[in-house]
Amino acid sequence: MSTLLEVSGVSVTFDGFRAINNLSIAIGEPELRAVIGPNGAGKTTFMDIVTGKTKPDEGRVIWGERSVNLLKYSESQIAKMGIGRKFQKPTVFEDQSVRDNLAMALANKRGPFSVLVWRASDRDRARIEELAEEVGLSARLDDSAGILSHGQKQWLEIGMLLAQDPRLLLVDEPAAGMTPSEREHTTDLLKRAAKTRAVMVIEHDMEFIRRLDCRVTCLHEGAVLAEGSLDHVTKNQQVIDVYLGR
Numbered sequence: 342m343s344t345l346l347e348v349s350g351v352s353v354t355f356d357g358f359r360a361i362n363n364l365s366i367a368i369g370e371p372e373l374r375a376v377i378g379p380n381g382a383g384k385t386t387f388m389d390i391v392t393g394k395t396k397p398d399e400g401r402v403i404w405g406e407r408s409v410n411l412l413k414y415s416e417s418q419i420a421k422m423g424i425g426r427k428f429q430k431p432t433v434f435e436d437q438s439v440r441d442n443l444a445m446a447l448a449n450k451r452g453p454f455s456v457l458v459w460r461a462s463d464r465d466r467a468r469i470e471e472l473a474e475e476v477g478l479s480a481r482l483d484d485s486a487g488i489l490s491h492g493q494k495q496w497l498e499i500g501m502l503l504a505q506d507p508r509l510l511l512v513d514e515p516a517a518g519m520t521p522s523e524r525e526h527t528t529d530l531l532k533r534a535a536k537t538r539a540v541m542v543i544e545h546d547m548e549f550i551r552r553l554d555c556r557v558t559c560l561h562e563g564a565v566l567a568e569g570s571l572d573h574v575t576k577n578q579q580v581i582d583v584y585l586g587r
């Protein structure tokens with residue numbers, strides 16, 4: 342496993358408040374990583390920095406084998422380099438079918454204008470079926486996305502992100518609002534996706550994280566408080582004091 346993303350010594354201050362404080366964190370390729378921590382620990386801001394939405398005051402964010410300095414690039418350039426982000430709320434096109442949503446995501450990979458003129462080739466059609474299979478929506482391909490359950494919409498959006506072939510997928514609280522069986526399906530899906538890429542998941546649900554069965558990073562006050570296996574992290578007294586014991 343080689344290092345794909347390396348964030349080092351990064352700090353961000355909002356109106357005098359240090360939300361990220363000399364944070365260093367790295368992820369390999371492939372790797373599945375869970376990011377936990379109390380409210381306000383800086384988890385979302387960390388993802389904002391990686392995706393270029395927030396520029397830090399200091400520190401380095403280095404990407405890929407060519408050690409590209411991500412801080413020099415815009416959000417859309419970073420997305421094109423292969424960093425996909427799934428926000429908490431699903432954003433699918435409700436009036437379009439599952440198939441069309443996936444088709445649009447495939448077309449979008451080739452640039453914003455290709456969506457307008459794009460016609461699916463046989464290969465694209467096969468890829469759409471493959472993506473639907475991967476996220477467990479094969480039986481729903483011709484249904485409108487609007488009638489899917491909350492969990493299914495989340496899977497569709499993950500499928501749309503996978504259509505773009507990201508090398509790093511950032512996922513914010515996927516388990517929120519899901520039924521227990523949807524959660525189980527989601528852990529399987531993310532584990533599978535992380536076999537060939539880096540996947541970082543922010544989550545508060547400890548059962549969900551246990552099922553992910555991966556390395557865990559606990560953030561607190563904008564820095565790494567503990568990192569390692571879930572058992573290692575959850576036994577850490579500071580993690581218990583600031584997060585688990587609350």
Ligand SMILES: Nc1ncnc2c1ncn2[C@@H]1O[C@H](COP(=O)(O)OP(=O)(O)OP(=O)(O)O)[C@@H](O)[C@H]1O
Nearest residue numbers: 355356358360378379380381382383384385386387
């Ligand atoms: N744009 C902003 N302006 C001012 N303060 C901000 C801004 N964005 C984040 N913060 C503050 O930075 C801190 C870290 O916030 P962040 O959202 O990254 O935490 P989090 O770990 O994702 O929390 P949660 O689990 O509640 O989502 C918080 O105290 C938050 O209020």
